[in-house]
Amino acid sequence: xTTSETTFAATAAGLVTPVLHWYxxxxxxxxxxxxxxxxxxxxxxxxxxQQTPVARVLPIHDAWLxxxxxxxxxxxxxxxxxxxxxxxxxxxxxxLRLHAxxxxxxxxxxxRVPSAYDDLRALPGVGDYTAAAVAAFAYGQRQVVLDTNVRxxxxxxxxxxxxxxxxxxxxxxxxxxxLLPEDPPTAATWSVAxxxxxxxxxxxxxxxxxxxxxxxxxxWQAAGAPAYDGPPRPAQAxxxxxxxxxxRLLAVLRDAPGAVTRAHLETTWDEPVQRExxxxxxxxxxxxxxxxxGRYALP
DNA sequence: GATGCGTGGAC
DNA sequence: TGTCCAAGCAT
Numbered sequence: 235x236t237t238s239e240t241t242f243a244a245t246a247a248g249l250v251t252p253v254l255h256w257y258x259x260x261x262x263x264x265x266x267x268x269x270x271x272x273x274x275x276x277x278x279x280x281x282x283x284q285q286t287p288v289a290r291v292l293p294i295h296d297a298w299l300x301x302x303x304x305x306x307x308x309x310x311x312x313x314x315x316x317x318x319x320x321x322x323x324x325x326x327x328x329x330l331r332l333h334a335x336x337x338x339x340x341x342x343x344x345x346r347v348p349s350a351y352d353d354l355r356a357l358p359g360v361g362d363y364t365a366a367a368v369a370a371f372a373y374g375q376r377q378v379v380l381d382t383n384v385r386x387x388x389x390x391x392x393x394x395x396x397x398x399x400x401x402x403x404x405x406x407x408x409x410x411x412x413l414l415p416e417d418p419p420t421a422a423t424w425s426v427a428x429x430x431x432x433x434x435x436x437x438x439x440x441x442x443x444x445x446x447x448x449x450x451x452x453x454w455q456a457a458g459a460p461a462y463d464g465p466p467r468p469a470q471a472x473x474x475x476x477x478x479x480x481x482r483l484l485a486v487l488r489d490a491p492g493a494v495t496r497a498h499l500e501t502t503w504d505e506p507v508q509r510e511x512x513x514x515x516x517x518x519x520x521x522x523x524x525x526x527x528g529r530y531a532l533p
Numbered sequence: 534g535a536t537g538c539g540t541g542g543a544c
Numbered sequence: 545t546g547t548c549c550a551a552g553c554a555t
Contacts, residue, residue, distance in 0.1 A: 279551085283550085283551040284551065284552045285538090285549090285550060287542080289550095290542090322539080322541080325552090327539095358553095360553085362552090362553095363553090369552070381551045390552085398542090401534070401535095433551075469547070470537095470548085480538080536555090544545105544547090
């Protein structure tokens with residue numbers, strides 16, 4: 235190991251204890267983190283939190299768990315009810331996938347959220363992050379959990395750059411594995427702690443470095459907090475896009491008690507070509523179904 | 534690996 | 545006000 239690699243590893247290892255202590259004092263009290271939270275509650279939270287802020291998830295998660303306290307309860311419903319209950323959380327395909335995951339859990343895992351990473355990863359809508367997160371947070375396993383928060387903390391504290399690469403790199407996985415404490419429950423706490431640090435302190439915009447427990451160790455701070463100089467991230471347009479059009483159409487169906495007419499849908503979007511394309515894509519995704527009488531409804 | 538996929542809050 | 549972005553996933 236070279237001198238620089240030795241220094242790198244020592245710096246990285248020094249992050250763990252301060253972050254654990256910081257988490258002990260500053261962790262938010264979130265429903266899915268409580269000791270009595272079920273694995274199902276954790277799984278639902280992870281679906282909802284994909285690309286969605288905690289504040290918007292809280293009320294929907296609460297209502298969801300009241301309505302469907304178990305995977306089997308959700309699996310017994312029509313998928314459209316899941317889409318309806320999803321409300322305006324965004325990315326409604328997640329509701330469909332969560333419903334499909336509940337069905338798979340009911341059919342293939344006797345109604346119990348699986349604990350093995352590979353079983354979780356095989357569920358609809360569960361990728362590398364969500365599988366690792368549920369294994370760690372619901373079952374206390376030792377897993378490398380890499381989300382946007384963790385990746386940003388490591389990019390700054392260890393690599394000395396403001397933002398991580400566009401996609402997860404081999405180096406990040408190796409670093410995550412190196413940092414992970416040996417003891418499984420401690421590893422699981424570290425994973426949630428470093429995520430929380432990214433969410434509350436080491437934020438994308440205006441990080442609160444004054445309150446950071448590892449400021450002294452941070453490579454980005456040591457370098458003078460240089461601005462990001464990588465390729466610009468493409469701005470995600472929304473106004474006038476198919477995504478907005480889909481959102482409008484689906485909102486009409488969510489708010490209607492049953493099927494709606496094509497004429498009703500047409501009032502929500504002026505441009506006919508785009509409207510038809512969006513409606514077609516919603517049907518293709520399974521978020522909307524055409525009824526026998528030519529109307530449209532949730533599945 | 535690049536795209537498409539919602540929504541609303543913060544500035 | 546427009547811009548950015550928030551615990552990703554599937555294709």
